[in-house]
Amino acid sequence: MVSDDDAIDYADVARELASMLHGYPNGDPYELLGWIAAEVRSGPGTRAGRAMTAALWASRWYVKWQVTDPALVDDLIEAAGRAGTVLEAAGCTAPGEHEHPQVDDDPEAMGDVVARIGDPEKWFATDPDRDPDDEDVEAYACPGFLAELAAEAEEALRDARAERFEARDTAHLDEHFLTGEGRTDLDAVMTDIELQKYSSIDPTAESAALWAARRLLGDARPGERVSLALAVSYLAQRCAGGAAAPGVVALYREGLQTFDLSALDRPCPHPEAHPRIKLRDLPRLARAMAPDSAPVDDREGCPRRIAAHVREIIDYTGGYLGVEDAPAEVSA
Ligand SMILES: [Zn+2]
Numbered sequence: 356m357v358s359d360d361d362a363i364d365y366a367d368v369a370r371e372l373a374s375m376l377h378g379y380p381n382g383d384p385y386e387l388l389g390w391i392a393a394e395v396r397s398g399p400g401t402r403a404g405r406a407m408t409a410a411l412w413a414s415r416w417y418v419k420w421q422v423t424d425p426a427l428v429d430d431l432i433e434a435a436g437r438a439g440t441v442l443e444a445a446g447c448t449a450p451g452e453h454e455h456p457q458v459d460d461d462p463e464a465m466g467d468v469v470a471r472i473g474d475p476e477k478w479f480a481t482d483p484d485r486d487p488d489d490e491d492v493e494a495y496a497c498p499g500f501l502a503e504l505a506a507e508a509e510e511a512l513r514d515a516r517a518e519r520f521e522a523r524d525t526a527h528l529d530e531h532f533l534t535g536e537g538r539t540d541l542d543a544v545m546t547d548i549e550l551q552k553y554s555s556i557d558p559t560a561e562s563a564a565l566w567a568a569r570r571l572l573g574d575a576r577p578g579e580r581v582s583l584a585l586a587v588s589y590l591a592q593r594c595a596g597g598a599a600a601p602g603v604v605a606l607y608r609e610g611l612q613t614f615d616l617s618a619l620d621r622p623c624p625h626p627e628a629h630p631r632i633k634l635r636d637l638p639r640l641a642r643a644m645a646p647d648s649a650p651v652d653d654r655e656g657c658p659r660r661i662a663a664h665v666r667e668i669i670d671y672t673g674g675y676l677g678v679e680d681a682p683a684e685v686s687a
């Protein structure tokens with residue numbers, strides 16, 4: 356997108372942007388978004404900074420739903436904020452004389468807007484049907500117009516930051532999930548967990564899994580830990596299918612990381628191989644492993660089997676969050 360003499364190829368930027376917004380990025384979206392943030396931050400008032408402000412605006416919903424790295428979202432918020440301040444201060448270049456254009460979320464159209472602002476000469480040159488008298492390029496490049504887009508982008512990204520990266524409070528569920536003696540009522544937890552049935556996330560089940568993850572991080576009794584980890588893993592295993600909020604998945608993962616995986620280093624307490632834990636087995640197994648349940652079969656409740664499952668989900672959620680190389684899918 357940038358040539359040896361530091362010139363930006365806006366046609367290339369437009370293609371990269373559109374492919375990302377369609378959900379089939381040609382390149383690495385994090386790299387593209389990081390570059391957009393850097394260009395905007397380093398000079399929002401320049402032509403390149405203004406073109407990239409339009410690109411940042413166009414990217415806001417993609418960022419909300421697809422970016423799992425809060426630091427990148429913070430960079431984009433900061434860039435949008437800076438663009439808003441600088442462009443607002445610069446103001447409209449022709450108040451009352453030009454009308455600010457209407458833009459929408461069409462990927463190709465927004466790529467075209469970015470190219471038009473960034474390098475109008477080239478933009479005209481690439482299509483002979485474009486007549487400079489008919490195309491009000493300066494209204495698109497107007498700081499007053501782009502200040503509005505920057506403000507909209509900043510607001511959308513701030514909301515996305517709160518919604519996607521801050522797991523909601525679940526303290527009110529103590530009343531529902533703790534017995535009078537302060538033990539976890541695993542049956543109550545699993546009843547809520549089992550509300551998760553299809554790929555879209557069930558909010559009640561998600562709250563139960565968040566509560567269980569926090570319990571693992573806090574006051575879980577030793578006998579509860581297996582069932583709690585299985586409860587968390589039931590939702591964690593569906594994070595990609597349901598596009599779960601990264602903040603929620605990060606908390607699942609932290610909870611699972613407290614699980615004792617030392618059984619992986621010990622042999623199984625049974626002679627034959629044990630089967631893998633499948634998604635559909637999880638609720639029953641979580642209930643069976645609760646402290647007051649009847650003892651389970653050696654193979655079914657094998658500590659090594661359960662530790663291997665927890666390990667797999669820790670890796671899987673790490674892959675979802677982009678924090679480690681991990682298999683992209685866990686087979687159901
Ligand atoms: Zn204007």
Ligand SMILES: [Zn+2]
Nearest residue numbers: 623629657659
């Ligand atoms: Zn085993």
